[in-house]
Amino acid sequence: MKKGVKKKDLGQIKGFSIQFIPYAEIRHLDSDERLKKILRIVLGNNILILQGKLKPEEETRLIGDTMVMIEHLKDFKGIELAVISGDENESIFDKMKKGIANILAGGDLGAITIIGPATIVKEIKRNPKKIELLLNK
Amino acid sequence: MAIKIIKNFFKRVFSSIFRNKKDIKLGFYGPPNAGKTSLANRICKDFTGEEIGSVSKVPHETRSVQFKEKVEIDYKGKKMVFKMIDTPGIATKIDYEEFLKYKLKKKVAKERAKEATQGVIESIKWLDDMDIVVIVLDATENPYNQVNITIIGNLVARKIPVLIVANKIDLRKADIKKIEAAFPEYEVVGISAKYGKNLEEFYESIFKLSKKI
Numbered sequence: 001m002k003k004g005v006k007k008k009d010l011g012q013i014k015g016f017s018i019q020f021i022p023y024a025e026i027r028h029l030d031s032d033e034r035l036k037k038i039l040r041i042v043l044g045n046n047i048l049i050l051q052g053k054l055k056p057e058e059e060t061r062l063i064g065d066t067m068v069m070i071e072h073l074k075d076f077k078g079i080e081l082a083v084i085s086g087d088e089n090e091s092i093f094d095k096m097k098k099g100i101a102n103i104l105a106g107g108d109l110g111a112i113t114i115i116g117p118a119t120i121v122k123e124i125k126r127n128p129k130k131i132e133l134l135l136n137k
Numbered sequence: 138m139a140i141k142i143i144k145n146f147f148k149r150v151f152s153s154i155f156r157n158k159k160d161i162k163l164g165f166y167g168p169p170n171a172g173k174t175s176l177a178n179r180i181c182k183d184f185t186g187e188e189i190g191s192v193s194k195v196p197h198e199t200r201s202v203q204f205k206e207k208v209e210i211d212y213k214g215k216k217m218v219f220k221m222i223d224t225p226g227i228a229t230k231i232d233y234e235e236f237l238k239y240k241l242k243k244k245v246a247k248e249r250a251k252e253a254t255q256g257v258i259e260s261i262k263w264l265d266d267m268d269i270v271v272i273v274l275d276a277t278e279n280p281y282n283q284v285n286i287t288i289i290g291n292l293v294a295r296k297i298p299v300l301i302v303a304n305k306i307d308l309r310k311a312d313i314k315k316i317e318a319a320f321p322e323y324e325v326v327g328i329s330a331k332y333g334k335n336l337e338e339f340y341e342s343i344f345k346l347s348k349k350i
Contacts, residue, residue, distance in 0.1 A: 063227065070254050078231055082283050126281040128281070
């Protein structure tokens, strides 16, 4: 910390942590178990950074399950979700190479999925070159 | 004479059965407040004289799936019959407090939020039943929104043809190029549902996509 900068000046965001999960942790789980694991982490006031990405149908199920939880859990307002994939502009050959590697590994390891509770993560601003996590104070 | 009447009768019966089967299910998907209902209303009004649902500045105005059967779109002499399906906006978060900003009472806002969550679930369930999907995006908003990517990813996985519509091009902040850059593999049609701008290009694209079913 820079000299002269008081701790309180940095803002007071309390009560959450950031968890990183490598893809190996969810590779062998079925969709139900994956979503349960993800929601358990997010409902525990954590921001999850997941290596790889979910299947499209798992993403929609995650949204659907989130909606059910908003209805049933007090103070839960939903999630913020963003997936950053690898370079979209890479050549077909590179894509094929990556495709084979992903098949062997079981998921798109070049991607990163960020999921956080909406009470903590105000917005995930995304554009092709960067990603910004805006938090609620 | 009698044979001719019987023949015509069967022809009418069979053609109506055949036409029912051929009605193309055209779904309108996208985030809340992008103008899905405005666009569906514009089309329904033009070809049936009736609207499909109400529109509002308050997000999540459409909270259940709305239909309009037998919408015959007549474009440059070609005719196609569609079943229009207007869906609630898909979101990952719904907070009743957001509705209070629009001066809704707390009880009304809470009820709206509850219905909106159910609407999102209903929208997702309907994804499987579409023949063509129009993704309606607000051209003044950032298109790099995970909800848009998730919906498109699901449609690709289900092999459902997709048309992306950049709505609200009448507004100064609208940026179609940003939407085209975000979804380079898809055709993007810029329109203004509110003012009926550029709908010809939209119909052209829908007719083109209909051939892919």
